[in-house]
Amino acid sequence: MSLAHELxxxxxxxxxxxxxSKTFTTKRRTVLALDRVNLKVAEGEFVCLVxxxxxxxxTLLNIIAGLEQPDSGQVLANGEPxxxxxxxxxVMFQEHALFPWLDVMGNVLxxxxxxxxxxxxxxxEVAKYYLHLVGLEKLHHANVHELSGGMKQRVALARALAxxxxxxxxxxxxxxxxxxxxxxxxxxxxxIWEARRKTIIFVTHNVREAACxxxxxxxxxxxxxxxxxxxxxxxxxxxxxNSVQLAxxxxxxxxxxxxxxxxxxxxxxE
Amino acid sequence: xxxxxxSTVFFLLLLASWEMASQSGLxxxxxxxxxxxxxxxxxxxxxxxxxxxxxxxxxxxxxxxxAIGLVFGIPLGLLTARFKMFQDTVGLLAxxxxxxxxxxWVPLSLLWFGQTEAAMLFVVVMGTxxxxxxxxxxxxxxxxxxxxxxxxTMGSEGLHTWIKVILPASLPYLVGGMKQGWAFxxxxxxxxxxxxxxxxxxxxxxxxxxxxELHAMDQVVAxxxxxxxxxxLADRLFFSPWERFLQRRWGTGVLK
Numbered sequence: 001m002s003l004a005h006e007l008x009x010x011x012x013x014x015x016x017x018x019x020x021s022k023t024f025t026t027k028r029r030t031v032l033a034l035d036r037v038n039l040k041v042a043e044g045e046f047v048c049l050v051x052x053x054x055x056x057x058x059t060l061l062n063i064i065a066g067l068e069q070p071d072s073g074q075v076l077a078n079g080e081p082x083x084x085x086x087x088x089x090x091v092m093f094q095e096h097a098l099f100p101w102l103d104v105m106g107n108v109l110x111x112x113x114x115x116x117x118x119x120x121x122x123x124x125e126v127a128k129y130y131l132h133l134v135g136l137e138k139l140h141h142a143n144v145h146e147l148s149g150g151m152k153q154r155v156a157l158a159r160a161l162a163x164x165x166x167x168x169x170x171x172x173x174x175x176x177x178x179x180x181x182x183x184x185x186x187x188x189x190x191x192i193w194e195a196r197r198k199t200i201i202f203v204t205h206n207v208r209e210a211a212c213x214x215x216x217x218x219x220x221x222x223x224x225x226x227x228x229x230x231x232x233x234x235x236x237x238x239x240x241x242n243s244v245q246l247a248x249x250x251x252x253x254x255x256x257x258x259x260x261x262x263x264x265x266x267x268x269x270e
Numbered sequence: 271x272x273x274x275x276x277s278t279v280f281f282l283l284l285l286a287s288w289e290m291a292s293q294s295g296l297x298x299x300x301x302x303x304x305x306x307x308x309x310x311x312x313x314x315x316x317x318x319x320x321x322x323x324x325x326x327x328x329x330x331x332x333x334x335x336x337a338i339g340l341v342f343g344i345p346l347g348l349l350t351a352r353f354k355m356f357q358d359t360v361g362l363l364a365x366x367x368x369x370x371x372x373x374x375w376v377p378l379s380l381l382w383f384g385q386t387e388a389a390m391l392f393v394v395v396m397g398t399x400x401x402x403x404x405x406x407x408x409x410x411x412x413x414x415x416x417x418x419x420x421x422x423t424m425g426s427e428g429l430h431t432w433i434k435v436i437l438p439a440s441l442p443y444l445v446g447g448m449k450q451g452w453a454f455x456x457x458x459x460x461x462x463x464x465x466x467x468x469x470x471x472x473x474x475x476x477x478x479x480x481x482x483e484l485h486a487m488d489q490v491v492a493x494x495x496x497x498x499x500x501x502x503l504a505d506r507l508f509f510s511p512w513e514r515f516l517q518r519r520w521g522t523g524v525l526k
Contacts, residue, residue: 067419085423097420100520101438110434111424145521163424 056225335394347406405447409440
C-alpha cells in the first residue's frame, strides 16, 4: 500500500444498530440502559446523540465501537456484525486518553504502527499529515502534559483519524473544554468531516452543540434508555454555533427534551 | 552554579571540622581516624588492588541478584495485578515479605547454600523481589482503564497491550519500586557481607568487617565512603535517566 493510497478517503461506513438492549446491575438496582434501540446511520452522515446523563447514549456508542457487548440485538457495520473493536471504527473519548509515555507524534503513530502494509517512513508521513490537519504541525515532539486541553483533544482527533477509519465515534469529546476552545473545534471538526468524508456518531448532552454539528439529532430519554425523537438539521455548512437559525433548532430540540424529562418525573411520582 | 558553590563549601567545612576534631587530640586516633589517614588507606588499597577487587565482588553480587529480582519481580507483579488468584497468593506473600528486612534471611541462606555466592545472591534477591512485585502490581492497578480501551480501539490486544500500554503506563510506579528494591538489596548485601565470611569472594562488607577486627578505623571509614560513593553513582547512572524521562513526559516525578 502506498502513501497516496493510504491518504485517499475511504468510503464511509453505514452503521445499523438493531434492537439493542443492555442492562447494568449495581448492588442497589438494575438499570435498563438501552431498551430495544434501533439506529440507522447512513454513509458519511454526521449524527448527534443527545439526552440526559444515564440515557444510554454513551453505552450505545461503546457497543458500536465494540468495546461493550449488548445483552441482545446487534450492530452491523456495512452489513457485517460488530463483535469487537475494529480499525474501521475509531473512538474519541471525553478524556483525551492520550498516552503520557509517548510524545505527540508517538501517540498519533500508535494506531498506525498496528496497521499492516506500511513502511515506517510512510507511517510518519501519514501522522504528519493528520497533525497538520488538526493544526498541530509545530508540536510533533511536545509532551502530552505540556499541551492545553484543546490541543490534547486535537491530538486525540489526529490519533483517531490516522488509521483512516470509516467511522468516527465521539463520546462528548469537547465536554471538558472551555467555550472558546470548543467553538474553534466545532469549526475544525466540520472542516475535517468535509475533507475526510467519514460517518460520525457524536454523543453530547449539549443540545446546541448537537444542532451545530449534526445532519441529524437523535434524542434519548432515560429509565429505560430509548430513542424518543429525531430532528433533521437542514442548515448549510460550516455552521456557526452562535447563529440565529441554529438557535431556532436548538430551542425546538430543547423543548422536546424538557418534555420527556417532565414526563419521566411524573412517572417517578406516580 | 550558585548551588555548586554551596555544596562545595558545605563539604569542605565538613572535612575541615573532621580534621580539626582529630587534630585536637581529644579523641583517640583509633576512635576517630583523620581524613588524611582515611585517604592514605584508600590510595594504598587502590594501588595494591584490594579495594577494586572487593568492589568488583560486591558489585557482581548486587547486579546479578538485582537482575534476578527484576526478571522475576516484574512478570510476577503483572500476574498479581491481572489475576485475583495471584493477588491472593503471591501478592499477599510479597506484602508480608516486604516487611521483613532481607538480612534476616542470612542464617537460613547460609544453611541452605553454605558460604557461597549463592547465599549472598539469595539475600539480594529477597531484598529486591518483593518490592518490585508490589510496585509493578500497584502501577498496573492504578493505571486509568481508559488507556486500555483506547488501545483496543486502535487494534492493540494481548501481549502488545501488555508491552506497549500497561508496562509503560505503570512506569512511574515501576521506577519507584526498582529504586526501593535497589536500596533494599544494597543494604541487605552490606549487612550480609559484614555478618558472614564468604569463601568465594571478599566483598566491601568483609573489608569493613576486617577493618573492625584489626581496629583499623581508617579502613572502616574508607570502606564506608566507598559504599556511599557507589550508592550515589548507581543513583546517577541507573535511576536519574529514568526519573528525568518521567519528569519530561509525565510532568511529575517518581510515584512511591
